[in-house]
Amino acid sequence: xxxxxxxxxxxxxxxxxxxxxxxxxxxxxxxxxxxxxxxxxxxxxxxxxxxxxxxxxxxxxxxxxxxxxxxxxxxxxxxxxxxxxxxxxxxxxxxxxxxxxxxxxxxxxxxxxxxxxxxxxxxxxxxxxxxxxxxxxxxxxxxxxxxxxxxxx
Amino acid sequence: xxxxxxxxxxxxxxxxxxxxxxxxxxxxxxxxxxxxxxxxxxxxxxxxxxxxxxxxxxxxxxxxxxxxxxxxxxxxxxxxxxxxxxxxxxxxxxxxxxxxxxxxxxxxxxxxxxxxxxxxxxxxxx
Numbered sequence: 001x002x003x004x005x006x007x008x009x010x011x012x013x014x015x016x017x018x019x020x021x022x023x024x025x026x027x028x029x030x031x032x033x034x035x036x037x038x039x040x041x042x043x044x045x046x047x048x049x050x051x052x053x054x055x056x057x058x059x060x061x062x063x064x065x066x067x068x069x070x071x072x073x074x075x076x077x078x079x080x081x082x083x084x085x086x087x088x089x090x091x092x093x094x095x096x097x098x099x100x101x102x103x104x105x106x107x108x109x110x111x112x113x114x115x116x117x118x119x120x121x122x123x124x125x126x127x128x129x130x131x132x133x134x135x136x137x138x139x140x141x142x143x144x145x146x147x148x149x150x151x152x153x
Numbered sequence: 154x155x156x157x158x159x160x161x162x163x164x165x166x167x168x169x170x171x172x173x174x175x176x177x178x179x180x181x182x183x184x185x186x187x188x189x190x191x192x193x194x195x196x197x198x199x200x201x202x203x204x205x206x207x208x209x210x211x212x213x214x215x216x217x218x219x220x221x222x223x224x225x226x227x228x229x230x231x232x233x234x235x236x237x238x239x240x241x242x243x244x245x246x247x248x249x250x251x252x253x254x255x256x257x258x259x260x261x262x263x264x265x266x267x268x269x270x271x272x273x274x275x276x277x278x279x
Contacts, residue, residue: 071202
């Protein structure tokens with residue numbers, strides 16, 4: 001009987017060790033963050049199971065609160081990472097819509113500035129003079145447009 | 154005699170849970186993509202924990218210990234499907250699956266519809 005018990009115990013502990021090592025390998029190597037999250041979930045499950053095995057082997061019940069808390073809170077990290085990844089996937093899906101909106105905004109904005117250069121050419125001249133006076137980098141960037149406006153006028 | 158049988162049964166439960174857990178670890182190591190690994194990983198979370206709880210109950214043989222062990226299983230049974238669902242959803246939407254192992258893709262049209270609805274809504278809003 002004792003030999004059978006020892007054999008079962010050795011098999012169980014080797015299997016748990018192998019599981020933890022496999023999960024650790026996947027956490028380190030795993031190509032995506034989801035693989036790492038799944039592997040760390042398996043590692044946590046293995047910890048819960050080993051806490052239970054420890055209670056069986058040493059005849060105590062001290063680890064039951066640990067098992068309860070781990071089982072209740074293991075979900076938070078997984079949900080956080082999964083939500084992060086799906087939000088990331090959604091924003092990487094979005095660029096067609098955003099690019100379309102940007103091109104339309106740029107086209108309408110360009111038309112607006114084209115119409116404004118005729119009317120507000122004096123403002124543009126003022127801006128160009130201020131740019132020459134101040135010499136700030138932003139106003140330097142705005143200066144060629146203003147010169148174009150004066151040329152058109 | 155009965156005590157010996159219960160001890161042996163508890164150790165058999167521990168060994169079965171350990172082998173189930175080892176199967177999950179090997180699946181985690183060998184399977185090709187995140188969804189397959191998720192399939193392997195979620196097996197010992199419920200049944201392995203159930204076996205370990207049975208082993209503790211068989212070893213302690215006290216009703217109060219069994220009552221204290223019930224919340225462990227309830228929490229795990231409530232939260233493990235949630236986390237598996239979230240990870241699977243994120244893995245599908247991130248394109249983190251290998252198409253050649255996919256026989257039927259019933260989620261694809263729904264995701265297409267949802268994302269096109271989103272795009273149209275954001276177009277109207279903008």
